[in-house]
Structure formats: C-alpha cells, structure tokens
Amino acid sequence: MSLTERINAIANILHCLGDRIEGRKKMQKVTYLLQEFGLIDKLYHFEWNYYGVYSQELSSDIQHACGFGLMTEEKEIDIHNNVKYEISLKENPEIKLEDCSAKMNSFLEKLNQLDVKELEVMSSIIYFTRKEYNKEKIKELLKSYKGHLKSFFNPSFEKVEELKSLVETK
C-alpha cells in the first residue's frame, strides 16, 4: 500500500471519529484495535514499546500527512504539564472520504468513550493474545509491564470481549 493510500485510510478513521482525535497515543491504540478486529485493512506493523503497542510507520505517516497539509497536530499542555497532541483532519479534495459503516461507528463510539490508559491495557491484551498467551500469562505480563494501570486490568478484559461480540454481530 502506498503512502497516500495509507494516509487516506487514516483520514477515514479520523473522519469516523468526527474529524479529530485527542492524543497520538489514542490514535495508535485505536488504529491497532481497528486493524486487529478486522475493521480496516492491515496497514501497519505494531511492536511492543514503553506505552504498549506502537507503530513507528503510523507515527511517521501522520507527520507526512501534516507535511502535505492534510492533517494538523496541535500541541496542548494540561494543568499537570502533560503534553497531548490533537490530530485533526483538514478538508482536501485529494482525500477520498467514505461513509462509516454502522459497525465501525459503534466500535469507534465505544473506543472514544474510554480512557487512553484503558485502551493501552486493551491493546496490550490483544497483543499478548496474538502471541498465544493464555489469560493467566497475560495477567502476569500486564502486571510486570503495566503494573501502574492495575485498576484497568479486569474491566479491560471485559471490554475486549464486548468489542469481540460487537464485531461478530451481523
């Protein structure tokens, strides 16, 4: 898939999210989950990183989309000095936007309601599941890698199941 095709696919994700998303990390996790649940084509190779699953290519493509003037990244600093980047889609005739399917809409609606930390744990669960670890082992791994997010562990397992049934629903 060419860069412009990948950018078009990211633009469509943003479009389904109301043309914007808060946070690069959220963009990473949402794209990963969409990809892993088969709601978009396999666009990126995700690897394990400090904040969980991460694709350097996705991060780079967003920068290139900004370079082309198709997206913008606005830096925001909250009262705790945390930096967040809001990624927004700009109108451009070179981007072919499609209508979001009902399934995609409800999937994203669910994801958008969640805290990014929860998305981080959920995508970690999926990542370890793909590596064929059982639930006990995954819990063990989450404890060692994401101990600070412990409160999200059990709810995240449930939410992953909810996403599964949502996708499987015809």
Added chain:
Amino acid sequence: MKKIIRDPVYDIIEIEGKALDLLNTKAMQRLRRIKQLGLAWMVYPSAEHSRFTHSLGVYHIAKKMLANFESHDHKIKNRDIITLVALLHDVGHIAFSHAFEEIIKELGGSFKHEDLSIKIIKEDPEINKIISASEIELICSILKKEFLDKVAVSVISSQFDADRLDYLLRDSYMTGANYGNVDLEWLIKNLWIVENASYGKVIAIHLEKGLNVLEQYILGRFYMYKHVYYHKVIKGFEGIVGKIIKRFFKIGNRDYKGYETLNNLMTGKIALEELMFIDDYFIVECFKDWYNKTKDKILIILIEHFLYRKPFKKYSTNDIKEYKESRTKFQEIIKEKYGSEAIDYFLFEDTSQINAFNFDINDISQDIYVCSENGSRIEPLDAIGDKTIIVSGAKSLSFLETRLFVPVEIWEESRRSK
C-alpha cells in the same frame, strides 16, 4: 590478559578479560564483514567502518561512563556485565545493518537485530563457554530493557547511551560529515546518576556545565540523520537492495546462491550457523551470482544499478496533488517501457522523518533529563527548554521529506513529457 587496540576515534581502546575472549569469537569477528552504515559508502566513500569497530567503541565508552559514575561516588552493580552488553549489543546484525531489517519487514517477514543478538548470545557455543548461564540471563535482560536497574539499561539504551555516542562520533569521523563530533569527554564528565520520586533513577546531564555540549549533541545528532542516515542517495540504494531481494523471491529460483539461507531468514527459521554467514560479502556474492545466471530483465537492471552505482532519481514535493500526479506519471512510463510488473520494482517511496528534540515520541527512554549541581533537582529538558534558545529552537526543528525514487531515464522521460 589485556590487549591494546589503536582506534582513529579514541586513539587507544584497552580490552581485557571476558570481553577480550568474546571479541575473538566467530560471532563477533563476523561483524568485521558488516559495514556500520549499511550502504552509506555509496555516498561517503570512506564510510567503510564495520559493526566490529563500532562495538569496540561502545565497549570503550560504556567503560568511560561507568568510571565517571564511580568517580561521582556511585557504586555500579554489574559493572563488568554492562561492559559485556556494550560489546555484544550488535552481535545480531546482518548484512547492510539496518537496511536489511527494513527489507525483510517490507517482504512480510519479521526480524529485529536485537532479537538475533539475544538468540546468538543464548545459543552460540563459543559465547556460552566464556560467560555463564546467569550472566547470559543478565545480559539479555539488559538488552531487552527488562532489567530492573535503569542505570544499567540506560548506559546501553537511552538518550546518552554508549551506542549513540559512539555512532555519532565514529560515523562523523568516517564519513567526514563532522556534525556529530560532540565533545565526548566533557559530555561524559557532566553525566550524573540521579533519582527522585517522579522519574526514578535516571542519567541526567548537569544543566549549568553541560548545557552547551547538550545543545551540540542535539543538533549534531539531528544533522547526522538529515545529511547521512537519511541521505537521498543512500535511501535510494537501500530501496534498490530491497527490490533486488523482492524480485529474487518473486522469480524464486532455488538453485541460485543464498536462496535457502535468505528464505530461512525471512521465515524466521534461520539456524545459528547459517546466520553467521549473512554478511555484506555474502549478499554481494549472491547478487553477482544472480546477475550471471538470471534472464529476468528487472532483476538484471536492479543489480546493475547496485553493482555499478547508478542511483535512482529522487522526486519530492509537499503538494499532495503533484505527488499523486507524478506517481501516476512514473507508473505510466515504467509500464510503457518495461511492462506493468516492473512498476513495483522501479518505483518506490521513502518517508524519512526525524525531529531534533523528540526522537521517538512514544519512548520514555528518549527523554533527556537535566539536573542541578548536587543532583537535587531533576527535570526533563522539555521543562527548561526556554532557558536555551538552541534547545527551544530544536523543538521546531524537524526533517520531513516524502520521496519517490525511479531510475534516471524514467525521471527524465517524465520531465520531457510534461
């Protein structure tokens, strides 16, 4: 026993004990046949240095850094192990260094030199005779960044790790592009191990004394990426090598040199003995073998571009419409000249991009910390960025180029038909 090795960057490198024994293993000696900078010698003719000399340099700098921390009265646990990790950290590199990893990824395979380093350290019988099973476990956990002592990990992988410092200095020296020639002694002298509740134990640079060398480091690193690592011709040749491998597997002749080995590498089934042979020399010999045997025009043209240094032409623009139009134009010309199958081999993209300040926004180990005289105050550089025009300026300094590469005749044809 101790050996003294002459080195153009540090003059003298002293190596002893287990490090010296490891240096003489087949696994380490093969690094002499892998160039540190992949295909950069296509542009910088003197950039012929190897992963072997880089590994020695990283070992040397790690020793210097640890000695500096000890001079600040920090007791370093696992001192010797950390220096062995420094020496072994790149033992899993194969031909053309990072370039080959990208090629395999593009072809759908999975390969990371870090994983191969761990495989070699764990499985190589020679290495296993020199270091014990418990030492191997420690070495691998530091390499995987899983070791709990953050300082040990930081010496190998952080903003001021021995790896980065050596490659900036060595690559600057060997390419002649002097951007990365930082004041190493002063930089190391002003690195401190500091700890507080917010950031844990980290390596920080003394703000007052180290600020200018820090600025030099940030800018030097950025310019090295821009002018050397992401150079358009080097990136073009990396693309050509990728396309050669891709075409080779497409036409799939099992009788050609290297088929089994490369196929095993691609599918992750590579045996240790096979892995040891995948160096720059092996791949170039494969290319020559394929060039002599194949009748496939696409493969012949690609290998000729590599062997006789005929770079592809770069096209770039930040106008999406022009970019798409040019891409389509190139595709049409390639199709007309060589058939539609050739499009995938004679046209490729490169999306090089780097920020001077935040190298990798997702990796917390990429944070730069600064500290006060006695180490009582620790802050991420981001928080004090405004105290220095150069650092605050570096925040908006980035390199971004969306590139298309095509053979020169295709590019010329596209200009003629405009």
